[in-house]
Amino acid sequence: MDRRLVDDGKEIHELVISKTFWAGFYRGVPEQMAALAKLACERPDLFAIESSSKLAERCSVSQTSVVRFAHQLGFDGFNQMKYAFQRGLREIGDHQR
Numbered sequence: 001m002d003r004r005l006v007d008d009g010k011e012i013h014e015l016v017i018s019k020t021f022w023a024g025f026y027r028g029v030p031e032q033m034a035a036l037a038k039l040a041c042e043r044p045d046l047f048a049i050e051s052s053s054k055l056a057e058r059c060s061v062s063q064t065s066v067v068r069f070a071h072q073l074g075f076d077g078f079n080q081m082k083y084a085f086q087r088g089l090r091e092i093g094d095h096q097r
Contacts, residue, residue, distance in 0.1 A: 019041050022037050022038070022040055022041030023041065025037045026038055026041075032059070032061040032062075032065040032068075032069075033065070033068075033069055033072065035059040035060065035061055036055070036059050036061065036065065036066065036069045037069075039055070039058060039059055040085075044085055044088065044089060045085075045089060046058070047081070047082060047085040048082060048085035048086040048088075048089050049086075052066040052067060052078045053066075066078060069081075
């Protein structure tokens with residue numbers, strides 16, 4: 001199953017905050033990826049504000065695993081993924097006003 005966000009029809013920033021997307025994502029992936037996906041589903045705000053090393057610590061994975069997670073999703077790197085989470089959360093805030 002292809003789990004890349006970049007090639008999906010929806011806007012990337014909409015998908016990174018979608019609990020439905022994450023629920024489907026972390027089935028059948030390696031344990032490290034599943035831990036990161038679970039955190040992304042439950043706390044997308046942490047992906048928007050924390051460093052890759054802090055996310056790695058929270059999930060008991062290596063910092064390299066966090067970067068691989070971003071690559072698996074289709075991002076060029078961690079910073080691009082972080083920006084997508086920031087944009088997605090910002091849009092939610094704009095719609096709630």
